[in-house]
Amino acid sequence: MIIRVFTTEVYKELHQEFEAKFKEISVPLVKGQKGLLGLEIAKPTQWNPNTYAMISKWRREEDIINFAGENWNEAHIPSGMEKFISDCAVQHFINIEIEQT
Numbered sequence: 001m002i003i004r005v006f007t008t009e010v011y012k013e014l015h016q017e018f019e020a021k022f023k024e025i026s027v028p029l030v031k032g033q034k035g036l037l038g039l040e041i042a043k044p045t046q047w048n049p050n051t052y053a054m055i056s057k058w059r060r061e062e063d064i065i066n067f068a069g070e071n072w073n074e075a076h077i078p079s080g081m082e083k084f085i086s087d088c089a090v091q092h093f094i095n096i097e098i099e100q101t
Contacts, residue, residue, distance in 0.1 A: 001037060001095040002061060006054040006075060008088040015050075018084040019043060022052065025078050030056055035063025050086075057095075064092075 010018045022041060030039055038057040044050055058064050061072075068076040075090045 002058045002064060003093045003095060004054075004056045004058060004064060004090060005093070006056075006088065006090045008052050008075075008084075009050050009086045010052055010084050011086055012050055014084045015044075018052070018081075021081060021084070022054075025080055026054065029078050030054070030067070033063065033067045035059040035066070 027039065027041060030036060035058050036056060037059055040053075040055045042053040042055070044052065058067075064072045068074075073090065073092065075088045077085065077088070
């Protein structure tokens with residue numbers, strides 16, 4: 001499993017509008033992808049007041065390529081979301097299995 005962590009800095013005055021669009025545009029776009037195993041989105045805390053995150057879990061690398069293209073190590077910003085973002089990053093990790101108790 002591959003875990004994709006997308007973080008974005010959103011202009012403070014656009015937080016409310018961004019949150020609505022994040023759920024209306026970005027979430028359905030990702031949820032509709034083959035190979036997606038799970039999806040979470042998160043909003044800022046006092047320690048990172050402008051940072052939002054999307055954490056997605058993918059079955060394999062090919063599934064991410066089908067979603068984000070050959071340059072899947074770069075952030076994929078859906079049309080209509082660009083105006084909210086001052087900066088963004090994406091990182092990928094391979095899952096380490098842990099025993100469930």
